[in-house]
Amino acid sequence: MKKKVFILLFVFTAMFASAQWTYFGFRAGMGFANISDDILMRRGIVGYNFTAYINYGFGQSESYLRNTFYLQTGVSLMRRGGYCSQTYTGYTMGAIREGFYDMWYAQVPVLAAFQFELPKIPYIDDPFYLHAYVGPAVSVGLWGDARERKVAPTYAQSSENYDHEAKAFDVVNRLDVNAIMGIGLHWRNFTFDVYYDHGFMVLYDEIDISDLDGKRKAFSGNNQAFIFSLGYKLPVYRNN
Numbered sequence: 146m147k148k149k150v151f152i153l154l155f156v157f158t159a160m161f162a163s164a165q166w167t168y169f170g171f172r173a174g175m176g177f178a179n180i181s182d183d184i185l186m187r188r189g190i191v192g193y194n195f196t197a198y199i200n201y202g203f204g205q206s207e208s209y210l211r212n213t214f215y216l217q218t219g220v221s222l223m224r225r226g227g228y229c230s231q232t233y234t235g236y237t238m239g240a241i242r243e244g245f246y247d248m249w250y251a252q253v254p255v256l257a258a259f260q261f262e263l264p265k266i267p268y269i270d271d272p273f274y275l276h277a278y279v280g281p282a283v284s285v286g287l288w289g290d291a292r293e294r295k296v297a298p299t300y301a302q303s304s305e306n307y308d309h310e311a312k313a314f315d316v317v318n319r320l321d322v323n324a325i326m327g328i329g330l331h332w333r334n335f336t337f338d339v340y341y342d343h344g345f346m347v348l349y350d351e352i353d354i355s356d357l358d359g360k361r362k363a364f365s366g367n368n369q370a371f372i373f374s375l376g377y378k379l380p381v382y383r384n385n
Contacts, residue, residue: 167202167215167380171195172336174374175382180246180366188228190247190368196221200258200378213259217278221252221297225344226289226313227370241296246348248289248313248368254325258326276336281367284321284344284368293302315350321368336376344368 178192202212226246258278262382265272291313327340344367 150325154347168200169198170200170376170378171197171334172338172374172376173370174254176370176372178225178368178370180229183216190226190228190269191224192226192372193224194221194370194374195223196374196376201300213261215258215259215260217256218254221250221254221349222287222340223250223252223284223370225250225370227366229366236328237329242293243295244291244293244312246291246317248277248317249287250272252282252284252323254280254323256280256325259324271333273330273332275328275330277326278340279326280323282323282342284323285323287319288312291316312327318346321322321346323368329376334377336374336378337375338372340372340374341373342368342370 154333172194173196174194176192176194177189177330179189196219198217201218205237224247226248228246228330229244232239256278257280258276260274260276263273263275269362273300289312290310292310321344323344325342329336329338329340346367348366350369
């Protein structure tokens, strides 16, 4: 595994070394964010994403991809999280457990991207381009809130009822490793994108969960989000 990671890092480093800056831009978006798992019923929250990025092109390359392929990196501020709920059976029948997670992250992606000019639209001089991208990212938690509560009306002992509030990253993992894939359009200096962001790091582990068959399992929720964004980009000069 370490050897594969080293090879990937070497390849990306070599590609960036031979690239030139082509565009600098910003985008802001919002969409649906939630915490996915196979046990708890969940509903999402509004996810936000604010990004500053740089595209690295290969205009000096002799490859036929020189005006089609580019790399993109930057830094994003994003909101992720979700709601959870569980209804208990057995001696705590009717008990309801709920949780709410509101988390803000800083994220650094490294994306491989392609762009293609679309057929000309009548009466519009400037062309439209279709672009698509995919790649990994690393996210670090900055701040957020977490709240969990359990209410057991038929079992009123204090140990079975609680209402806890905490800083989010005191109870969930601060580091996340993500995969991003998206598609979009750009015209003149404006961009429109829709993309999916999936986190691979388990947010936290616990054993106080049972599936529908009554088997106890560890929670293994992951961040995920669908985001729609608008952006604006400007050409930049190559660093010699």
